[in-house]
Structures are given as C-alpha cells and as structure tokens.
Amino acid sequence: MYDIIIIGGGTAGCVLASRLSSRTKIRILVIETGPETRDLEHTTLPSGAAFLHDGIPRYNCAIRGVGSVTVINTGGRIRGDKQDYDEWARVHGYDGLIHNAAISSSGRHFPLRGMVRRAWKDLGMKWKADGNDGSPLLMLHTPPSNGVEVPKSTLVSRVLLEIDESGNKRAAGVECADGMKFLPSPGGEAILAADAYRTPQVLLLSGIGDAAELGKHGIKQEVNLPEKLRRPERGLALGSPLFNDPAYIKGGPGDWLITMLVLISGLKSAIAKDKGTAPEQLDSHPLVQGPQSHIELGMLYAAVGSQQTSLDIPLDGTAIMAFSIGFLPTSRGSIALKSTNPEDAPSIDPNYYATETDRYVAREEWRYEVDGMETDEEVDKRMGIGGITTYHPAGSASMGKVVDANLRVKRVDGLRIVDASGIPMPLVAHYQIAVYAIAEQAADIILKAREKI
Numbered sequence: 001m002y003d004i005i006i007i008g009g010g011t012a013g014c015v016l017a018s019r020l021s022s023r024t025k026i027r028i029l030v031i032e033t034g035p036e037t038r039d040l041e042h043t044t045l046p047s048g049a050a051f052l053h054d055g056i057p058r059y060n061c062a063i064r065g066v067g068s069v070t071v072i073n074t075g076g077r078i079r080g081d082k083q084d085y086d087e088w089a090r091v092h093g094y095d096g097l098i099h100n101a102a103i104s105s106s107g108r109h110f111p112l113r114g115m116v117r118r119a120w121k122d123l124g125m126k127w128k129a130d131g132n133d134g135s136p137l138l139m140l141h142t143p144p145s146n147g148v149e150v151p152k153s154t155l156v157s158r159v160l161l162e163i164d165e166s167g168n169k170r171a172a173g174v175e176c177a178d179g180m181k182f183l184p185s186p187g188g189e190a191i192l193a194a195d196a197y198r199t200p201q202v203l204l205l206s207g208i209g210d211a212a213e214l215g216k217h218g219i220k221q222e223v224n225l226p227e228k229l230r231r232p233e234r235g236l237a238l239g240s241p242l243f244n245d246p247a248y249i250k251g252g253p254g255d256w257l258i259t260m261l262v263l264i265s266g267l268k269s270a271i272a273k274d275k276g277t278a279p280e281q282l283d284s285h286p287l288v289q290g291p292q293s294h295i296e297l298g299m300l301y302a303a304v305g306s307q308q309t310s311l312d313i314p315l316d317g318t319a320i321m322a323f324s325i326g327f328l329p330t331s332r333g334s335i336a337l338k339s340t341n342p343e344d345a346p347s348i349d350p351n352y353y354a355t356e357t358d359r360y361v362a363r364e365e366w367r368y369e370v371d372g373m374e375t376d377e378e379v380d381k382r383m384g385i386g387g388i389t390t391y392h393p394a395g396s397a398s399m400g401k402v403v404d405a406n407l408r409v410k411r412v413d414g415l416r417i418v419d420a421s422g423i424p425m426p427l428v429a430h431y432q433i434a435v436y437a438i439a440e441q442a443a444d445i446i447l448k449a450r451e452k453i
C-alpha cells in the first residue's frame with residue numbers, strides 16, 4: 001500500500017514525487033507507462049522527438065517516459081503574466097512565487113541574433129532583461145532555468161472507486177492495463193498526472209464523466225462531471241536558409257521572444273462577432289483589458305519541427321525559423337473516448353480556429369511576420385495549410401469544473417489531478433513552468449491535508 005499513488009511520471013508527476021519525498025517520509029508510487037528516458041535516442045536533437053516513435057516523422061508528436069516531454073521539448077520559457085495568475089487566484093484562491101539560465105549562457109554564438117534584435121528595436125520594441133517578472137510584454141530575455149517507487153512501462157487503465165462510510169465516492173485503488181492493482185493506505189490518495197489528454201481518458205475509463213459519453217462505450221457512470229475542455233494553440237513555421245554552424249545541433253536554439261498586443265479595436269470587433277454584441281459593450285472583456293500579450297513572435301536558429309510538416313530541413317544551422325503563437329485562444333476543443341482499450345489514444349478534437357477572435361489574432365500574427373498583402377481569406381487558407389500545434393494542451397479537467405481549488409476531483413474523495421489538465425484558463429505562458437508551479441503548489445496542499453490525518 002502507498003500513501004500517494006501518482007499516475008504518470010511526467011512533468012508534474014516527477015516534480016510532485018520529488019517535492020513530497022524530500023519533505024516527508026511517506027510511501028510514494030509513481031506509475032509511468034513509458035520507459036526510462038535517459039538513454040533514449042533522439043532526445044538530444046531539437047526535432048529528434050519527431051522521429052522517436054518508429055523512425056517516421058510524426059505530426060503532433062510527444063513522448064511517453066519518465067520526465068515525459070521535458071526530455072524533448074524546445075525549452076521555450078515564459079512563465080506567464082501576473083494578470084493571468086492573479087485572475088486564477090481571485091477565482092480559485094492561492095497565490096505565491098514560482099521558482100525559476102539563457103541559451104546564451106551556453107557560450108554559443110548566433111550570428112543573426114544581433115541583426116534580428118536590432119530590427120525589432122528599430123520597430124520600437126524595448127529590450128526587457130527579465131521576461132519572467134510577471135509582465136511578459138515587449139522583447140524578452142528568456143533565462144534558463146527517496147523513497148519513491150517508479151514502475152515503468154505500466155499503463156494505468158482506471159481508478160477504482162468505492163463508496164465510503166459517509167456515502168461518498170472514494171478512490172480505492174488504481175488498476176493497470178495488465179490487471180495489476182495498486183492500493184492507497186488509509187488516508188492515502190491517488191493523483192492523476194497523466195497529461196491533458198490522458199488524464200481525461202483515465203477519468204472516463206473510471207466512470208467519471210458525462211453519462212451519454214460513457215454510455216456510448218458501455219461504461220457505468222460512477223460520478224457525473226461536466227464536459228471536458230481543451231485549449232488549442234497554433235504555431236506557424238517559416239524556414240529561411242541563412243547561416244551555417246554545426247554548434248546548433250543540440251538544445252532548443254533560441255533565447256528571446258517578442259510578445260505583443262493586437263489592435264484592440266479590431267479585437268473587440270472580432271469578439272463582438274463571436275458574441276453577437278456591440279464592440280462598445282466589451283470594454284471589460286478580459287482579452288481587451290491589459291496590457292495583455294495576445295501573441296508571441298520568435299525566431300529559433302533552426303527549423304525545429306520542420307519534419308512534422310514534411311519539410312526536411314537539416315538542423316545544422318543552415319536555416320532559421322520564424323514562428324508565431326496565439327496565446328489566449330477562445331476556441332475550445334474536446335476529448336472523448338475512442339474505445340474502452342486504455343492503449344488506444346483518446347479521440348481529440350482540437351477545434352482550432354473556430355472563433356473569429358482566434359482568426360483575427362492569427363491574421364495579425366501573420367502580418368507581423370510576413371510582409372504580404374494577403375486578404376483575410378488568404379491568410380486563413382495559409383493557416384489551414386501550415387498551422388501546426390505548439391503542444392500546449394491544457395484545461396481538459398479544469399479547476400472550477402472538474403477539480404476544486406485544492407486540485408480534488410469534485411464528488412470523489414482521495415483523488416486529485418496535478419497536471420496541465422487543471423489549468424482553468426489560457427495563460428500567456430509556455431506551460432512547462434506553469435505545470436512545475438502546479439506540482440509545487442500541489443505538494444504544499446497535499447502535505448497540509450496530511451497534517452490532519
């Protein structure tokens with residue numbers, strides 16, 4: 001029996017296990033479906049991840065294994081806008097500090113760095129030495145930054161539920177695809193940290209979710225929970241053959257970003273179209289209040305991810321990549337079960353580009369990066385062809401809807417969600433840091449709750 005059973009040894013799962021084990025003597029189990037990742041091929045190349053699965057470049061690729069995507073992601077770092085976290089704290093409670101070195105600290109020389117920085121400066125962008133001071137707007141420097149059992153290659157299929165003495169549903173254990181069961185000690189808990197796609201899948205396979213959705217697969221509803229949400233994001237890559245230096249082979253080669261507002265009058269009109277209201281009625285809408293960073297524009301000294309869009313651009317410094325990301329999308333997707341087989345990926349409908357607000361922001365991004373005369377329709381068409389995910393799914397079991405402010409799954413005792421699924425609203429951030437912060441906070445919450453046992 002274990003005091004804490006963590007499902008998923010990824011970003012949140014590993015941090016949570018580490019923090020708990022360093023602060024208290026409890027039995028912790030981390031069940032990870034993937035292998036140890038230290039010696040995996042392709043984890044030291046910026047886009048090697050695209051080839052991780054079977055040697056064939058994969059769109060929308062991620063990795064299963066200890067540490068999860070942190071071993072292959074590009075390490076883009078914006079921990080977020082103070083406004084977003086303050087709003088999160090206002091609605092759900094809690095605040096506090098996030099703990100947090102730049103690619104330039106590696107000593108690598110990037111010949112185009114100064115030239116492109118000067119170009120942005122000429123356009124009026126001011127240099128900001130600390131992009132992580134809680135207000136990520138302008139040109140940001142992005143500084144880098146026992147007792148736990150970890151069964152690997154073990155897939156959790158569901159959380160077992162029982163009715164406790166007060167008549168409440170309670171997590172009584174965790175069942176794996178091979179039939180193995182792990183049970184919590186009295187007062188122990190199960191923690192879902194399987195990411196924004198797989199956490200909702202495990203919830204559904206456990207009978208926690210919408211009755212109609214569960215009924216389609218013959219799963220008995222144990223706990224009614226509302227619709228799952230997923231936040232979509234897009235990036236767009238444009239290659240440009242310019243320089244050649246094999247030093248770029250390793251690491252996510254980029255060390256500054258631009259984050260910007262879009263024109264508020266245009267944004268208001270777009271939101272008004274979506275909402276069927278007059279633009280004048282939108283002065284207090286969160287997206288128009290600010291200053292708020294709607295878009296991120298940047299450059300990497302390599303065409304990272306090119307393989308995913310069928311372009312074979314070598315990562316040898318002969319190409320750079322400009323990209324843009326919409327930070328605060330209003331389109332919402334959904335996650336459903338494809339089958340009752342836990343090995344099957346869930347069915348994911350990202351529903352990208354579904355609102356006029358998102359289309360307006362994306363067109364603005366495009367026009368900052370490309371000196372063209374395209375009509376809105378032409379930009380939309382290009383986005384349809386070249387827009388790719390930037391791998392920041394979140395909010396699929398969000399705080400307020402599925403979990404409470406203490407990360408407890410509503411109407412189930414002994415079960416929490418600690419991963420990107422719980423992020424309640426889009427953040428002006430790259431989510432790895434936000435997930436670290438959630439895991440840090442979760443350790444505080446769990447230890448405080450255990451004081452009462």
Ligand SMILES: Cc1cc2nc3c(=O)[nH]c(=O)nc-3n(C[C@H](O)[C@H](O)[C@H](O)COP(=O)(O)OP(=O)(O)OC[C@H]3O[C@@H](n4cnc5c(N)ncnc54)[C@H](O)[C@@H]3O)c2cc1C
Nearest residue numbers: 008010011012033068073075076156195391419420430432
């Ligand atoms: C390719 C890529 C690039 C990215 N680039 C950046 C970036 O540059 N900067 C940034 O800040 N963010 C980036 N992100 C986003 C960031 O890495 C994620 O938001 C964050 O790591 C999510 O953490 P998590 O704990 O929610 O999930 P994960 O870290 O994905 O952890 C989930 C873990 O659970 C395991 N698991 C899943 N299902 C089960 C199951 N049923 N049983 C047992 N184990 C299970 C998985 O194998 C995985 O190890 C990137 C993401 C990807 C995919």
